[in-house]
Amino acid sequence: MASPTNTQLIEAALADPSKNIPTNVTLAFLQESRDRGAIIAILFITSFVLVVVAVRSYARCVSARGFGLDDWLAVTALATLIPFSVLAVILIHLGSGRHFAYIQYVLDDAIVRRTEVLDFWAHLIYTTSLLICRLSGLAFFARIADRQRKLTWAIRITAATMTALWLPQMALIIFHCSPVTALWPYAFEANAERFECLQWGIVYVTNSAISLLCDLALFTIPAVIIKELKIDTRDKLKLASIMMPGLLVIGLSTTRMYLVIVGQWEPDQSWSYNSLLTIEVAEIGSTLVALSVPALKPFFAKFFTFLDTTWITNASSRAESRRGSKRESGFGLVNWRKKVDSTQSEPSEIAVRHSLAVTNEELGIHKWNTSHTAIVSAGGHSIASGRSEEQLGYWTNTSATQR
Secondary structure, eight states, X not given: OXXXXXXXXXXXXXXXXXXXXXXXXXXXHHHOOOHHHHHHHHHHHHXXXXXXXXXXXHHHHHSSSOOOHHHHHHHHHHHHHHHHHHHHHHHHHHTTTXXXXXXXXXXXXXXXXXXXXXXXXXXXXXXXXXXXXXXXXXXXXXXXXXXXXXXXXXXHHHXXXXXXXXXXXXXXXXTSEESOOSOOOOTTSTTGGGOEEOOHHHHHHHHHHHHHHHHHHHHHHXXXXXXXXXXXXXHHXXXXXXXXXXXXXXXXXXXXXXXXXXXXXXXXXXXXXXXXXXXXXXXXXXXXXXXXGGGGGGGSTTTTGGGGGEEEEEOOHHHHHHTTOOOOOSEXXXXXXXXXXXXXXXXXXXXXXXXXXXXXXXXXXSOOOTTSEEEEEETTEEEEOOOOOOTXXXXXXXXXXXX
């Protein structure tokens, strides 16, 4: 199908006296377009995310752990990103991102109605895709949190809240007009009086605000984990570079809200639509990339080497309280090369190979969960049991001192 955004259509519209086109709306003005750049950006982002998720999936398939819930959700999110990107390109092709005068005076009614329906379905997919991305991230955080009860419950509550908030987001889009329709009629359309509709901007600003809150909640979790680690600033920055590219997602969510506000309350409201679609594709894509970065360790082993030489340690407050000590309890990193001297009877060290520090209640001195790897050194005796490496691909251990 030939693109409707061509010069012949514009010249025909300008020559039609029934259109009543204002004299300040010129041929040059109606020919202005940002379509090419937006389409290239959308195709590039989608292709890049496709490669990243494919590499992530390959890494999961060849690892001992295999695919997890977070991986399946990431693949599902990618499966929703692709049709959304296709719809975005079609909408741009039809002229949805041109000047508002172009939509009003050049496009015929059938094409305008088609763009409204496509926008309706595109944003249902967009909203659902973001939810799946976030649930994938929460599933990943839940797995590395493992037996940290408070963090696990916080993740579960966050997942339930995000799902609950997704329902009004979808409802605002579906029931934006009475009677219910996929159309979103412009004021200049002949059928506009048949419907009583919410303002496009109000619906999307509300949904954007909810989306931003969800992103803040999602990427606060790794921030809390990193904050609790007792390591130097350089290593925290390295770890943040792995687990917190989500800051980019938050920036994109904020930008989307700005573009929605501009799109609703500026006279030339459609001129920012191409940018909005590009940002929405980038928002889904960057969320998927941010949550896939930890899985790419096998392909960037040199950069991630520092993680393989560290332990996360957690002093047992229960053991300390029994002997009246006031040693600080918390997360910290010690060098892997710092071996436990098996000839020492005191203090004995318990090292647990685990994705996160085990809670003090689970780290009893005499009670052990055999699902964890433990090395106990006390008076020259040692006990060890095995467990496969966790998703982040580094040893994280819990140590406690006993007298």
